[in-house]
Amino acid sequence: MGDTITLDGKGESCLFEGRVLDPTGVAIADARVEVWSDNAEGYYDVQQPGRQPRWNNRGTFLTDKDGAYAFVGIKPTSYPIPDDGPVGRMLDALDRHPYRPAHMHFLVTAPGFQKLVTHTFVDGDQYLESDAVFGVKASLVARVEPSPGDVTQWRSHFDFILDPAIQSQGAVHTRKCGP
Template sequence: MAVYFSEEASVEAVTARVGTNVDPRLAQVMACLVKHLHAFAKECQLSQAEWETGIAFLTRAGQMCSEERQEFILLSDTLGFSMLVDAINNRRPAGATENTVLGPFHVSGAPIRQMGDNITLDGKGESCLYEGRVLDLDGNPIEAARIDVWSDNPDGFYDVQQPDVQPKWNNRGIFSTGPDGAYRFIGIKPVSYPIPNDGPVGQMLGHLGRHPYRPAHMHFIVTAAGYQKVMTHTFVGGDPYLDSDAVFGVKETLIAPFERVSNGSTLWRSPFDFVLTRS
């Protein structure tokens, strides 16, 4: 029996048009999308003008996208959607280090460095010693864990954002743990910075009374054979944006101590252990 479109039967009318030889997962995902998208319009009693504004917003977002910038990912991030997808796909037992968003500035092929090396190539910023161990859930050290790290500079920019200002691979490096599972390197104490806010997503944040800032953080990707990959940050304790991160990336367990050093080779020290779970 044919199902014709009406306000009451809108979902059924659309899903009834899906073919019989469609990938089952695609059919499931699209049915959920139609169901919730139609429910959104009905609950809001969306006006024609509001719908047109939404279409214009998405059009501008698409026009902002390029090889260097992805406005739709920025939109997903600022709506908390990126973090939700990450949480769904990275459920871990209590005690394991939590994931957070990757961010747009990771670069493959960073140089492999010796344990204890300084990753800050331009000598700028307040120096910080990062150290800790990579452990399993029972507290045993994990040997040969690969730790890929990167951060912004003291002006809030990553090296790829300033290729004519910062040296290539500034504040980046890859380390590998020994039998004790320990890691140790010198970087800088990172600073807070705004996400790109000169496009439609930035305008949306402004209309919502939200700021575009991310709290200061150091990025880590920790991998080891037989364990789940951890893609995360450690956040600077006491940062003013911890409870209002523009992309919702902060988790309480990822707030790290940054201790002022009085008699050491660096101005700061940030200890943090990473706990991996079996894959």
């Protein structure tokens, strides 16, 4: 709890914190919160093996008895999806840019609840209205606020609500979004 996931020392530090709750507002303790983001230069660790430390800007955390999570990453940066192949030609044909607004990925799981795969987007990002992969929803836009006097330069609070597992179907909807 509270540990840093940024291993390359780059970027502006940001405290991400919030709670994991059920639909009635009851805290979910020991929920597993897996997170990942790009680095300050807009690349994931897997895109730069040997240049970034392994597991840079990735982490796994467990919520406490109040359902709370906290970790230190960086204020994410917007980045272009790879556009040197057919995707780039398609974007050109559609007159669209390849950028994604800055975001932090989250995968939240807990026994008895549906898996949640999502991301939070940095409020105010210039690409919020034109995400290259159409992942933005208003409910996923998170304020990233200056945090003067704290250890980190920024802080972002976001609560997640998990839906109960569907016993009869067991199907879980996930969305693939980024590396």
